[in-house]
Amino acid sequence: QVQLVESGGGLVQAGGSLTLSCAVSGIIYWPNTMAWYRQAPGKQREFVADITSDDRTNYADYVKGRFTISRDNAEKPAYLQMNSLKPEDTATYYCKQITYTGDTYWGQGTQVTVSS
Numbered sequence: 001q002v003q004l005v006e007s008g009g010g011l012v013q014a015g016g017s018l019t020l021s022c023a024v025s026g027i028i029y030w031p032n033t034m035a036w037y038r039q040a041p042g043k044q045r046e047f048v049a050d051i052t053s054d055d056r057t058n059y060a061d062y063v064k065g066r067f068t069i070s071r072d073n074a075e076k077p078a079y080l081q082m083n084s085l086k087p088e089d090t091a092t093y094y095c096k097q098i099t100y101t102g103d104t105y106w107g108q109g110t111q112v113t114v115s116s
Helices: none
Strands: 002-007 010-013 018-026 032-039 046-051 057-059 067-071 078-082 091-099 104-106 110-115
Touching (some): 018 110, 057 067
Parallel strands (some): 010 110
């Protein structure tokens, strides 16, 4: 079993920055893909960014150029650096791991609120 715990959320003014962390514990599957998703109230959960074991990254168009996903290795946290935050970035942000076996694990989420 894989446990994911997000941290780093909070309240920030528009234009500000936050860095989210996703700590990984339990069974270590490698290779894997780490991803960030978000869900705003009343909306579906949506993709934000992901990173593979060989550091290939993908970003949703609405965060491209503002957010950066990174990781060190299988045992270290994954990060989401968020710059130039906008009120529409307000959401609960979730970390997700997709293992090489095809299993998927989610964290409990961390709240990000961007005030205008």
